[in-house]
Amino acid sequence: MGGFTEEQEALVKTSWESMKQNVPELSLRFFSTILEIAPAAKGMFSFLKDSDEIPHNNPRLKAHAIKVFKMTCEAAIQLREKGEVVISENTLKNLGSVHLKKGVIDPHFEVVKEALLRTIKEAVGEQWSEEMEKAWSEAYDQLAAAIKAEMKEES
Numbered sequence: 800m801g802g803f804t805e806e807q808e809a810l811v812k813t814s815w816e817s818m819k820q821n822v823p824e825l826s827l828r829f830f831s832t833i834l835e836i837a838p839a840a841k842g843m844f845s846f847l848k849d850s851d852e853i854p855h856n857n858p859r860l861k862a863h864a865i866k867v868f869k870m871t872c873e874a875a876i877q878l879r880e881k882g883e884v885v886i887s888e889n890t891l892k893n894l895g896s897v898h899l900k901k902g903v904i905d906p907h908f909e910v911v912k913e914a915l916l917r918t919i920k921e922a923v924g925e926q927w928s929e930e931m932e933k934a935w936s937e938a939y940d941q942l943a944a945a946i947k948a949e950m951k952e953e954s
């Protein structure tokens with residue numbers, strides 16, 4: 800595995816810094832894209848199950864969106880600093896069990912990755928680049944791998 804560079808870390812950090820100014824719109828776009836790619840994912844999220852459209856300003860929807868973006872950004876920082884993603888045991892155990900319980904399986908992580916990248920691309924506009932895509936992808940993949948490994952352990 801090649802090292803995660805300072806430039807890659809900076810690309811993730813600066814794009815997240817600008818995107819987090821507009822969390823309501825970002826999280827809505829993120830979930831719309833998830834459902835565009837995988838309509839069946841609707842049944843998994845408690846806040847989507849019972850409504851025909853994606854709820855605006857739903858705190859749980861925002862919470863999941865922010866968590867995915869923020870944890871991926873933190874993963875990028877750790878990849879540069881330590882060469883690996885480190886998640887505290889309690890956090891990882893909780894992540895593993897929540898996703899397992901909700902019926903999340905490996906291919907869902909690809910759906911969320913695609914939605915994440917498309918949302919970033921749209922949000923950053925002209926700043927988007929192949930390098931930025933690669934940096935977010937790598938950080939997300941490593942984070943997802945840690946969660947998936949924990950899910951396998953617990954199942």
Ligand code: HEM
Nearest residue numbers: 843844845846859866867870897901903907908911942943
């Ligand atoms: C819940 C993070 C990927 C579906 C959560 C929670 C976190 C989280 C922190 C809250 C845990 C708690 O309640 O204590 C992440 C991260 C991901 C990821 C960092 C990727 C790197 C996915 C994927 C799916 C998914 C791929 C399936 C499409 C869910 C669902 C919940 C949840 C259904 C429960 C939310 C609710 O109904 O309130 N996730 N997640 N997550 N996650 Fe994820």
